[in-house]
Amino acid sequence: MLSHRLYKIFPYVLIAPAMLLVLLVSLYPTLYSFYLAFHRNRRGVLEYVGTRNFEVIVNSDAFWNSLRLTAVFGIFFVGLVMLFGFLLALVFNRNLQGGGIYMTIIFIPWMLSEIVAGVMWRWMFLPQLGVLQNALSPLLGDITFLATGSGALGVVIGATLWRSLAFAMLLLLAGLQTVPKELSEAGMIDGANRWQVFWRITWPLMLPTTQITFVFLTIQAVNAVGMFLSITQGGPGTATDVLSLQMYREAIEFFNFGYGAALSVVMFVINAVLAFVYISTLRAQHAFD
Amino acid sequence: MTVKRQVIERESLGHWLRRHENHVLHGLLMLLCLVMLFPILYTFITSLRPQGFGLSRELFHPDGLYLGHYERLLSQPRFLRNILNSGINSVGGALLTTFVTACAGYAFARLRFVGRSSLLIFILAMMMLPGITSLIPLFKIASDLDIRDTYFVMIVVYGTYGIPFGIWVMKGFYETIPRELEEAAAVDGANPVQTFLYVIVPISLPGLIAVFLTNFVFNWNDFLTALILLSSTDMKTATVGLFDFQSQLEGNNSELLNAASILIMIPGLLIFLAARRSFLRGMVEGAVKG
Numbered sequence: 310m311l312s313h314r315l316y317k318i319f320p321y322v323l324i325a326p327a328m329l330l331v332l333l334v335s336l337y338p339t340l341y342s343f344y345l346a347f348h349r350n351r352r353g354v355l356e357y358v359g360t361r362n363f364e365v366i367v368n369s370d371a372f373w374n375s376l377r378l379t380a381v382f383g384i385f386f387v388g389l390v391m392l393f394g395f396l397l398a399l400v401f402n403r404n405l406q407g408g409g410i411y412m413t414i415i416f417i418p419w420m421l422s423e424i425v426a427g428v429m430w431r432w433m434f435l436p437q438l439g440v441l442q443n444a445l446s447p448l449l450g451d452i453t454f455l456a457t458g459s460g461a462l463g464v465v466i467g468a469t470l471w472r473s474l475a476f477a478m479l480l481l482l483a484g485l486q487t488v489p490k491e492l493s494e495a496g497m498i499d500g501a502n503r504w505q506v507f508w509r510i511t512w513p514l515m516l517p518t519t520q521i522t523f524v525f526l527t528i529q530a531v532n533a534v535g536m537f538l539s540i541t542q543g544g545p546g547t548a549t550d551v552l553s554l555q556m557y558r559e560a561i562e563f564f565n566f567g568y569g570a571a572l573s574v575v576m577f578v579i580n581a582v583l584a585f586v587y588i589s590t591l592r593a594q595h596a597f598d
Numbered sequence: 599m600t601v602k603r604q605v606i607e608r609e610s611l612g613h614w615l616r617r618h619e620n621h622v623l624h625g626l627l628m629l630l631c632l633v634m635l636f637p638i639l640y641t642f643i644t645s646l647r648p649q650g651f652g653l654s655r656e657l658f659h660p661d662g663l664y665l666g667h668y669e670r671l672l673s674q675p676r677f678l679r680n681i682l683n684s685g686i687n688s689v690g691g692a693l694l695t696t697f698v699t700a701c702a703g704y705a706f707a708r709l710r711f712v713g714r715s716s717l718l719i720f721i722l723a724m725m726m727l728p729g730i731t732s733l734i735p736l737f738k739i740a741s742d743l744d745i746r747d748t749y750f751v752m753i754v755v756y757g758t759y760g761i762p763f764g765i766w767v768m769k770g771f772y773e774t775i776p777r778e779l780e781e782a783a784a785v786d787g788a789n790p791v792q793t794f795l796y797v798i799v800p801i802s803l804p805g806l807i808a809v810f811l812t813n814f815v816f817n818w819n820d821f822l823t824a825l826i827l828l829s830s831t832d833m834k835t836a837t838v839g840l841f842d843f844q845s846q847l848e849g850n851n852s853e854l855l856n857a858a859s860i861l862i863m864i865p866g867l868l869i870f871l872a873a874r875r876s877f878l879r880g881m882v883e884g885a886v887k888g
Binding site for chain 2 (some may be wrong): 315316317319320321322323324326327328330331333334335336337338339341342345397400403405407411412413414415416417418420421422423424425426427428429430431432433435438440471474475476479480483532534535538539553556557560561566569570573576577580584588591592
């Protein structure tokens with residue numbers, strides 16, 4: 310029975326090209342980074358060094374500084390983008406007339422390359438010439454944003470928030486729209502005010518989407534390197550030298566593959582934990598059935 | 599007396615807000631749109647001023663708009679080469695993604711097979727481990743194989759990055775196709791391969807186009823992967839070229855730099871504006887199963 314056998318093999322034929330690419334280009338390099346993490350590059354030859362790369366990492370101030378900066382960046386970025394994204398999603402959920410036009414405009418920054426966004430934001434904050442540098446500096450005690458640690462981090466947070474706001478809003482809006490309108494209307498009829506309807510009906514029902522958006526943005530924050538490369542390159546000094554940037558520089562600029570790979574293993578672990586949370590949340594919603 | 603009057607005034611303010619709620623929201627949204635567009639508009643305005651004009655207080659040069667930066671860029675072979683490279687890599691990668699996810703998405707949406715759900719989770723897990731943790735080994739592997747600075751490596755890598763998202767979107771698309779179509783084809787004697795090729799693929803064109811366009815824009819905008827895998831001037835993409843440009847020009851000819859960033863922004867922006875509906879829907883499906 311040709312057709313019977315065909316029926317059995319066909320699904321695997323269909324997924325084979327995708328699987329092959331994912332295995333070769335995503336999984337294999339990730340596993341290879343574990344191998345590299347236990348070696349060092351000496352004149353182009355890999356040399357086994359055991360756990361020394363990790364010992365160096367744990368004992369280096371630069372690593373802890375990077376980890377702290379990544380956390381600070383992540384907390385501000387995720388917090389702000391969730392807050393504004395949520396407020397915006399509530400507004401768009403009201404189906405205002407012309408809402409589509411607003412949404413399209415708000416989405417434009419997400420469609421720009423990180424380096425294009427970086428050029429724009431650096432230009433606005435360039436010492437002496439930047440329009441926002443000159444406008445905001447007097448309000449904040451005459452600071453030169455890109456030359457101050459917290460100022461430079463603030464610019465990157467602002468730029469990343471600007472780029473990601475619409476995306477976060479869209480995910481949260483999708484969650485809001487899964488809440489049936491009848492439920493909140495019923496709540497209103499029963500005498501609840503809007504505040505109560507939101508906290509007792511809308512919020513619990515969209516909690517899973519909120520969690521997914523939160524994890525998604527956290528992963529984005531941990532791995533954000535493009536905006537840092539294009540705006541601060543880690544400066545001034547090491548004030549914005551986040552984990553991903555340090556990893557990039559060690560491996561690509563200094564050919565320190567072992568050390569860079571060890572750093573990427575550390576990041577892999579952080580990501581894997583977040584991915585696990587993400588997937589279990591999706592699974593609880595039966596997304597894989 | 600005073601207490602009572604205050605209460606009345608506060609009520610009327612609340613009333614006023616409630617009555618004009620939609621107007622207030624429209625106003626706030628317009629303000630937000632202005633804020634979101636400001637960096638782009640300011641960059642655009644800057645790009646229309648002659649070199650070194652950044653110090654001036656006037657918006658434009660008294661002689662009017664200056665198009666010299668755009669003329670210079672569009673006649674510069676290196677810039678055009680960067681754009682061409684971006685085009686080749688983006689189209690190639692997006693085509694690869696579209697082809698493999700059109701196939702895999704169908705299997706995940708409609709066919710029953712052993713390991714279906716775990717393979718789907720595996721692919722999603724790969725999406726959650728973003729490029730960055732695999733970039734360093736990828737750099738090493740590409741160097742060892744001597745395939746850095748090639749279209750081949752960029753197309754394969756871009757093609758792979760789009761897979762999880764593409765499968766998610768295509769799977770969602772196939773699930774909206776009524777099962778009766780496949781059943782009718784089976785009754786007519788078509789085997790699963792024929793059903794897929796002659797019944798499903800032709801009506802899935804809108805989904806395929808959406809996957810292609812979205813991935814084209816992602817690839818076009820990619821900066822980090824290209825920065826790591828490309829180092830020869832001839833092979834660099836527009837985004838990497840812009841990065842080099844940034845370190846050379848900033849401060850002394852920011853106007854030219856801004857013109858370059860505007861030109862590089864245009865293709866992605868136009869595609870997004872033309873196909874915004876499928877973009878927005880695809881992105882929701884890609885992250886939260888809608």
